[in-house]
Amino acid sequence: MSRPAVARSLSRHALVWVLGSFIVVPLLYAVISGFKTTGDLTTNPIGLPHPWKVSNYTGILSSGEFWRQIGNSVMIAAATALITVAVSALAAFAFARYAFRGREFFFTLFAAGLMFPPAVAVLPLFVLLRSSGLLDNPLGIVLPQAAFALPITIIILRSFFRTIPAELEEAAIMDGCTRFGFFWRILLPMARPALGTVSVLAIVTSWNNFFLPLLVLADPKWQTIPVGIQQFQGQYATDYALVIAYIVLAMVPAIAFYAVAERQLIGGLTAGATKG
Numbered sequence: 001m002s003r004p005a006v007a008r009s010l011s012r013h014a015l016v017w018v019l020g021s022f023i024v025v026p027l028l029y030a031v032i033s034g035f036k037t038t039g040d041l042t043t044n045p046i047g048l049p050h051p052w053k054v055s056n057y058t059g060i061l062s063s064g065e066f067w068r069q070i071g072n073s074v075m076i077a078a079a080t081a082l083i084t085v086a087v088s089a090l091a092a093f094a095f096a097r098y099a100f101r102g103r104e105f106f107f108t109l110f111a112a113g114l115m116f117p118p119a120v121a122v123l124p125l126f127v128l129l130r131s132s133g134l135l136d137n138p139l140g141i142v143l144p145q146a147a148f149a150l151p152i153t154i155i156i157l158r159s160f161f162r163t164i165p166a167e168l169e170e171a172a173i174m175d176g177c178t179r180f181g182f183f184w185r186i187l188l189p190m191a192r193p194a195l196g197t198v199s200v201l202a203i204v205t206s207w208n209n210f211f212l213p214l215l216v217l218a219d220p221k222w223q224t225i226p227v228g229i230q231q232f233q234g235q236y237a238t239d240y241a242l243v244i245a246y247i248v249l250a251m252v253p254a255i256a257f258y259a260v261a262e263r264q265l266i267g268g269l270t271a272g273a274t275k276g
Contacts (some may be wrong), residue, residue: 034245
């Protein structure tokens with residue numbers, strides 16, 4: 001390998017390490033700070049805890065409220081992803097494989113949803129949910145989140161479905177397979193990378209959603225983890241170390257999920273890029 005090539009390789013590695021440090025160092029600092037007392041955090045913000053206050057983490061982990069918020073977030077995220085992917089897959093199949101009048105017009109309407117900020121719909125959405133009896137109901141979070149996730153999900157799945165050869169569908173129909181049978185038995189298994197990608201996107205977006213659960217869920221038994229962080233911070237505003245420990249523990253499920261789903265997410269995006 002020539003010297004210029006070695007220099008380029010080293011510079012790329014150095015850049016990766018520098019960018020990685022901007023992510024890892026704050027996380028590591030937060031984890032260590034969660035073991036401190038508030039006084040220790042004020043007087044010695046950079047050093048190691050002395051003593052290590054493990055009770056900050058164990059106290060939160062023994063709290064039923066914390067685990068209830070985690071469970072609510074998991075339930076809402078899973079339901080959102082299920083509805084989003086199911087509806088989007090059917091719509092994307094129609095847009096990709098059927099020729100009908102107004103197809104491009106309706107697809108453009110869905111695509112225009114990407115330019116529609118959810119914050120604009122807060123007031124009419126609140127009125128609609130109140131009139132439908134969905135306030136303080138997880139469905140009041142799941143259904144709007146799924147609706148707002150439809151545009152990007154349909155666009156991704158339609159692009160993937162259009163790459164499947166038409167000859168494959170014709171052969172399946174000649175063998176006695178119906179259109180829905182082709183969709184269910186052949187197309188969906190082949191689109192597994194794309195389905196995994198949009199599922200991960202829907203789950204992550206739902207997990208990080210703060211404003212909608214704050215608006216809809218007033219009952220503490222349905223609060224999600226982002227709202228729980230805000231409530232906990234208000235309750236223990238002066239105990240900075242305990243609040244940091246709560247935030248760290250709230251991040252663990254999201255980081256663990258991304259660590260597991262990272263290959264699926266990247267694989268799905270790569271498959272779509274190579275097929276497109």
